[in-house]
Amino acid sequence: MNEMIFERCEEMIKKGSTSFYHAFYGLPSPRREAVFVIYAFCRIIDDSVDEPEKAPYSIHELREQLQALEKAEGHFIWPALRWLFDTFPMLSKAPFFRQMDGQLSDLTLTQYSTVEELEHYCYLVAGTVGEMLLPVLRDDSGMKVMESGIALGKAMQIVNIIRDVGEDQRRGRRYIPLEMMKAHGYTEEDFHNGIIDEKFVSLLTELRKRALHLFEIGLSDIGTYPQVSGFAIELASSYYASILQAVESNEYDVFTKRAYVNDETKMQLFLEVASRYPALLGEGPKAAVS
Template identity: 65%
Template sequence: MINESIMRECEELMKKGSTSFHKAFAGLPSPRREAVHVIYAFCRIIDDSVDEPDKSPYTIHELRWHFTRLEEAEGHFIWPALRWLFASFPKLTHEPFLLQMQGQLGDLTFTHYETMEELESYCYLVAGTVGEMLLPVLREDSDEDVQNAGISLGIGMQIVNIIRDVGEDLRRGRRYVPLELMRKHGYSQEELESGVVNQRFINVIEELRREALGWFEKGLAHVETYPPESGLAVELAAAFYAAILDSVAEAGYDVFRNRAYVSDEVKLRMLGRTAARYASRLGGRPGKAAVL
């Protein structure tokens, strides 16, 4: 049984953390929609425990301790929410949640990336795992290809986050842009730390952009096999995130001083186009597919 008060807490955390994700998944039927809220809320709490520990109710170590003792965990709405989640979706396992916490723990010690391989491993841990969490919620069945697609979409989204948050991450003492990529395009660590936007930096960001879009392409390879409401949600999430890349370019690639975002107007146009394609599968009612 869904506790409405607890579910509202999870949804509010999702709204606050990502309007894009909230809007993309708003058209899911219950209980899939509530399950996405719970997953996002817990991932947000994990992320905040590392990025904003002063504002977090738990340290990352405390979160992992409580999660491994979930049946007894108390003191926060997330614990009964997670118990409901695992009871309602028995194919969902604890492993991707533990892997994500492992990845976030890495942010405390491993802060400067040398290679794309290192970066992709990190992106799998903190975002590819979200694809693994969502699959048992968004669809009844799965196979290796579908699993890999869900992971790929998460990795692509994390690379978008890295592009968008270059300046913010620098202020936290982190550099996710791989040094080998900077060297390839002749862009130095000193230029990065000074916030220099030049053609060499643009070339670095454009290569990361191509990487992200390549992961998106893999991530959407089997979207037609999802239930229509779930497929629409996944496509919208990918479209909203890909549009962040366009916003970065439109702002002159200055990710040091500007945080790229996608306006509600742009999202509404994306929703209309995407929902129209799903109209026949959704009974001809694209307007009910999602709420912006």
């Protein structure tokens, strides 16, 4: 396939998520290119809802084009996806459609009531990414591996929700379930006013524990992956989980501050994860922090 198409996908992941880019850049071809293509399409799906004025397609157009992928034209993502499904025949379109369902729900369900609703949303928009990546990162499958891949996606989405509380609040969205808020004595009025007190800290602490538990489930079978894939997954998870520490360092002010992981911390995490993969040192993966 035209190298420029891969370069366009690579540009999107490099711009949209340096953590993902650094973690997966060391994968061998064609796994690396496949991750870039998956990320690019997921980014386009996300933008179609969050920034429709900048997106090349509406989410309804994306669904139609994916359904008729053999004939889809007009954007680099369509030949990229045709290559993806041809190269990795174990990968199906189903998780992409489910992710679209999740993104569509953002247009109608903006205030979450129950933990069950949140879990389902996290599965649709992020657990599905685990389902997409699994056939790309390993050559076999199975229910347990699929469950762990889904758990990792859900863990990362909960981290996103914690990090983006303020941004989502300004968009009129509240992903923190009302039943969880009530359990901690934190009111909807507190949320709208951006109140950070011991009730809010205990609320975020519960969400943090939920995310870390899902990370633990997700990484429980990391040793069954090809080593380079396992390294990439563990590194991406490590980068993401460290956002929770950044939130704590910001004294849980997720209303006015955006938690991020600096390059020095990323390098420390890289070295820590790399120490568990001594066979890879010196031969790949490539440097994960620039």
